[in-house]
Amino acid sequence: MSYKGDEHLAKLLAAAGEDRNLGTIKKILSGINAAPDDLGEPLRWTKLFKTGDDAEVVAQLSALRETLKPAAEPTGGRLAALRAEMAKRNIDGFFIPRADEFQGEYVPARAERLEWITGFTGSAGYAVALTDKAAFFTDGRYTLQAQTQVDQKDFEICSLSEDQPPAPTMTPVEWIEKNLPKDARFGIDPWVHTPNDIKKIRDAVERVDGTLVLLDDNPLDAAWTAQPPAPLAPVVPHPLQYAGKASDVKRQELANALTDAGADALAITLPEEICWLLNIRGGDVPCTPFALSYAIAHKDGTVDWFIDAEKVTDDTRAWVGTDVHLHPLEAFSGHIEKLAQDSKKIWIDPAAAPAKLEAIIEGTGAAPHIARSPLQLMKAKKNDVEIQGAINAHIRDGVAVARFLSALNEQGAAAKHDELSATQLLQDIRAEGENFRGLSFDTISGSGGNGAIVHYRSSETTNQPLLSGPVYLVDSGAQYLDGTTDITRTIAVDTPTQEMKENFTRVLRGHIAVAMAIFPEGTTGDKLDVKARAALKEVGLDFAHGTGHGVGSYLSVHEGPCGISPRATSVPLEPGMIISNEPGFYKAGEYGIRIETLVTVIDTGKTDENGKKLLGFKTLTLAPVDRNLIEPALMSDDELKWLNDYHAEVARTLTPLLEKADPKAAGFLKKSTQPIAKPATPSAKSKKINGFFM
Numbered sequence: 001m002s003y004k005g006d007e008h009l010a011k012l013l014a015a016a017g018e019d020r021n022l023g024t025i026k027k028i029l030s031g032i033n034a035a036p037d038d039l040g041e042p043l044r045w046t047k048l049f050k051t052g053d054d055a056e057v058v059a060q061l062s063a064l065r066e067t068l069k070p071a072a073e074p075t076g077g078r079l080a081a082l083r084a085e086m087a088k089r090n091i092d093g094f095f096i097p098r099a100d101e102f103q104g105e106y107v108p109a110r111a112e113r114l115e116w117i118t119g120f121t122g123s124a125g126y127a128v129a130l131t132d133k134a135a136f137f138t139d140g141r142y143t144l145q146a147q148t149q150v151d152q153k154d155f156e157i158c159s160l161s162e163d164q165p166p167a168p169t170m171t172p173v174e175w176i177e178k179n180l181p182k183d184a185r186f187g188i189d190p191w192v193h194t195p196n197d198i199k200k201i202r203d204a205v206e207r208v209d210g211t212l213v214l215l216d217d218n219p220l221d222a223a224w225t226a227q228p229p230a231p232l233a234p235v236v237p238h239p240l241q242y243a244g245k246a247s248d249v250k251r252q253e254l255a256n257a258l259t260d261a262g263a264d265a266l267a268i269t270l271p272e273e274i275c276w277l278l279n280i281r282g283g284d285v286p287c288t289p290f291a292l293s294y295a296i297a298h299k300d301g302t303v304d305w306f307i308d309a310e311k312v313t314d315d316t317r318a319w320v321g322t323d324v325h326l327h328p329l330e331a332f333s334g335h336i337e338k339l340a341q342d343s344k345k346i347w348i349d350p351a352a353a354p355a356k357l358e359a360i361i362e363g364t365g366a367a368p369h370i371a372r373s374p375l376q377l378m379k380a381k382k383n384d385v386e387i388q389g390a391i392n393a394h395i396r397d398g399v400a401v402a403r404f405l406s407a408l409n410e411q412g413a414a415a416k417h418d419e420l421s422a423t424q425l426l427q428d429i430r431a432e433g434e435n436f437r438g439l440s441f442d443t444i445s446g447s448g449g450n451g452a453i454v455h456y457r458s459s460e461t462t463n464q465p466l467l468s469g470p471v472y473l474v475d476s477g478a479q480y481l482d483g484t485t486d487i488t489r490t491i492a493v494d495t496p497t498q499e500m501k502e503n504f505t506r507v508l509r510g511h512i513a514v515a516m517a518i519f520p521e522g523t524t525g526d527k528l529d530v531k532a533r534a535a536l537k538e539v540g541l542d543f544a545h546g547t548g549h550g551v552g553s554y555l556s557v558h559e560g561p562c563g564i565s566p567r568a569t570s571v572p573l574e575p576g577m578i579i580s581n582e583p584g585f586y587k588a589g590e591y592g593i594r595i596e597t598l599v600t601v602i603d604t605g606k607t608d609e610n611g612k613k614l615l616g617f618k619t620l621t622l623a624p625v626d627r628n629l630i631e632p633a634l635m636s637d638d639e640l641k642w643l644n645d646y647h648a649e650v651a652r653t654l655t656p657l658l659e660k661a662d663p664k665a666a667g668f669l670k671k672s673t674q675p676i677a678k679p680a681t682p683s684a685k686s687k688k689i690n691g692f693f694m
Contacts, residue, residue: 003064004060008060009022009064010022012054012060013057017052018050025049025064028049028310029061029064029065029068030068030229031231031232032045033069034110034228034229035108035283035284035285036231036283039436039437039439041437044233044283045233047236047313048234048311073226078116079129079134079154081223082129082223083131084223085220085223086131087131088219089219090185091185091187091215092181092184093128093185094129094219095126095128095186095187095193096114096117096118096126096128096129097114097192098125098126099192101191102270104271104272106286108228108230108285110227113220113221114126117129117220118155119149119150120136120145120146121149121457122455122457124139127155128172128175130179135155135157135170135179136150136158137159137170137171139545140160140544141454141544141545142453142455143159143161143167144454145457146167156175158171162544164544173201173203176208177208181210182210183209183211184211185211185213186201186210186212187213187214190359193354194352194355195353195355195358196350196351214356214359230292232310233282233291234282235281235282235307235312235316236280236313236315237279237280237315237316237319238280238481239279242385242482243279244386247278247279248301250276250279251301254301254374255299255301258298259299261347261369261374262369263347263369264298264299264345265296265339266297266375267294267295267336267346267357268294268296268373269294269352269354270349270352271284271290272379272552272556276379276553277295278305278320280320281554288555288557289437290555293308293329296346302323302325304335305320305327306328307329308328336361340361341366345368346361346368346369349372350370351372352373379552379555380550380561380574380576381574382553386576387578389480389482389553389554390484390553390578390598392482393480393482393483394485394598394620394621395654397477397485398654400432401623403429404422404426405668405672406662407425408466409668410664415467417466418447418464419445419450419458419466420458420460422445422472423443423474423476426474435481435482436478436479437479438478438479439478439479442457443474444457444473444475445473447465447468447469447471448471448590448591450464450468451469451472451586452589452591454545454592466493469591470494470495471492471496471500471629472492472493473488473489473490473593474490475596480554482553482554484553484554486580486598487597487621488584488596489595489624489625490593491629492628501630501631502631503536503593504593504629504630505535505629505630505631505634506536506538506634507535507536507584508625508630509534509634510536510547511582511583511595511596513532513535514528514531514564514583514599519573519615520608520610520615521572521614523572525563525569526564528547528564528573529566532583533583536583541585545565547581547583548563548564548579548580548581549563549580550562550578551580553578563579564579573615575600575602576600576601578599578601578620579599579601580597580598582594582596583595593629595625597620598620599619599620600618601615622649622653622654624650624672624673625643625647626672627676630643632676633679640676647675650669650673651669655669
């Protein structure tokens with residue numbers, strides 16, 4: 001429907017009881033445009049207006065919203081514009097992280113500063129700009145992607161991971177120390193760096209006799225003349241049937257932790273912690289149901305919540321209760337300063353809080369309590385309702401993935417699809433599921449050599465047919481009201497080589513080794529990471545990413561503080577944590593392999609010789625592993641038994657649901673989960689495959 005004009009809409013809104021003027025309405029709609037589309041409930045944004053349930057009001061608001069969407073912005077001259085703003089602030093260098101003021105993996109359009117200056121669209125990276133040179137940094141997941149997206153005439157591309165040629169292995173602080181002129185002034189925006197970040201950058205700058213400058217504003221924002229507004233998406237209650245524990249109970253547990261630590265208040269700067277604590281969800285950033293906000297939790301159980309009031313509906317105000325006090329977002333720093341002036345001990349997380357908070361507190365002569373936020377561990381250990389929700393969500397997700405794989409398996413179907421159409425197919429199937437709220441991350445759909453790019457994102461310029469290589473990798477996940485999913489399956493869409501089969505099998509063996517692990521309480525993820533790599537390392541192979549990350553409960557698909565990686569961590573695995581298990585192997589330009597399921601830590605009910613509880617994993621993800629990529633001769637009897645048992649559980653759980661929803665998929669699943677027997681001798685070569693999973 002076309003927009004019928006401001007006067008017409010104003011009359012409709014007035015009749016519906018909306019008393020805000022049209023200028024305010026347009027500002028709110030621009031904020032809605034700056035938030036991602038809601039895949040689960042496309043019209044949820046209308047909750048921010050009084051519409052009287054009038055379809056004409058909604059239609060005209062939608063039409064006006066379309067007219068307010070910004071035009072594409074020119075890409076040239078951006079680095080020069082930044083340097084001009086740096087000169088105005090008398091700085092010789094500036095650091096651009098991927099993070100925003102809320103330290104999230106996903107950032108709103110307004111905070112896509114790294115993408116704006118470099119063109120890089122991945123979720124992890126940094127850039128450093130000096131007056132005469134600049135560099136870009138990312139890890140092994142994105143090194144290949146950076147080579148295609150970042151202009152190497154402007155930026156030297158460096159890798160944080162080893163063995164990523166042609167990119168040299170170098171961190172931003174090493175590059176700064178090597179390239180920053182003596183006596184230079186190096187600037188940072190203290191709202192987008194944590195205290196831990198600041199210490200590393202300051203040390204590097206001072207080693208070359210430079211001065212670190214904490215800026216009052218961000219020069220990149222000044223250069224970005226078409227920067228989008230802050231996002232506006234409705235904040236809604238997250239009911240107890242999914243949360244499992246009331247907010248007042250959580251707040252009292254947090255208050256007890258503050259009292260035990262001798263702190264008066266906790267500065268909460270991670271939106272996922274606020275969403276969990278208050279049992280609310282939002283939609284300000286892609287793929288994660290976050291409401292961008294700050295909060296201060298006090299030891300009496302009350303909370304000051306700093307958020308744009310336009311996104312908080314009346315239902316949500318009633319839901320959070322009278323012990324949660326709403327304030328404008330811009331009032332946060334003033335409240336922190338006042339608490340510090342009143343000699344209140346404020347707890348800040350050095351790995352998550354903006355460095356600005358530490359500067360504010362210390363500016364009053366006080367000292368903060370520095371430690372990891374207690375909410376990190378509280379949130380990571382899911383309660384029984386959250387665990388059951390995860391189980392239920394993975395069953396529905398398993399049905400969707402089985403239907404997707406079945407559709408591709410039909411004779412000739414793979415030849416009809418490319419990376420983008422397969423991505424859309426999977427999304428459409430998932431969207432039919434109960435409680436679907438959207439994707440948990442942008443689907444990684446990589447055929448042939450694109451599958452070797454660890455966090456590849458297909459686009460119109462990189463899109464390839466699925467048959468561009470015999471192996472297709474799809475890493476995807478969904479957000480459901482009762483859980484978050486993340487699954488990778490690698491499938492043979494044509495005849496794989498023996499090398500591909502052997503490398504796939506070694507990845508599978510590493511996956512099984514983690515899934516079968518039994519370990520004493522107190523074990524950290526780095527101790528288990530070696531199991532995932534052992535079979536690959538037998539033949540000199542490895543992968544340049546961690547084995548597993550924590551996963552939230554209808555929150556972030558990448559959640560701290562637990563994980564499985566080579567990096568040592570002080571956080572042991574505990575029952576209730578949900579973690580991914582995703583070893584892989586990548587041959588640049590040819591193919592990629594990854595097998596990923598989510599697992600939850602469980603108490604086995606047994607103890608070791610020292611009386612410590614023995615823990616293990618329960619696999620949550622339900623989807624078959626491609627039999628045509630498995631070389632059974634490389635597997636032990638125990639490994640084959642685990643795989644056959646897993647496939648039997650997948651079939652037992654999903655078949656009754658598929659028989660009702662998609663009988664063809666039920667037949668496909670039956671064939672793809674048949675037991676695999678170990679051959680007497682290894683097969684000499686792979687046989688021709690007419691489909692996969694047969």
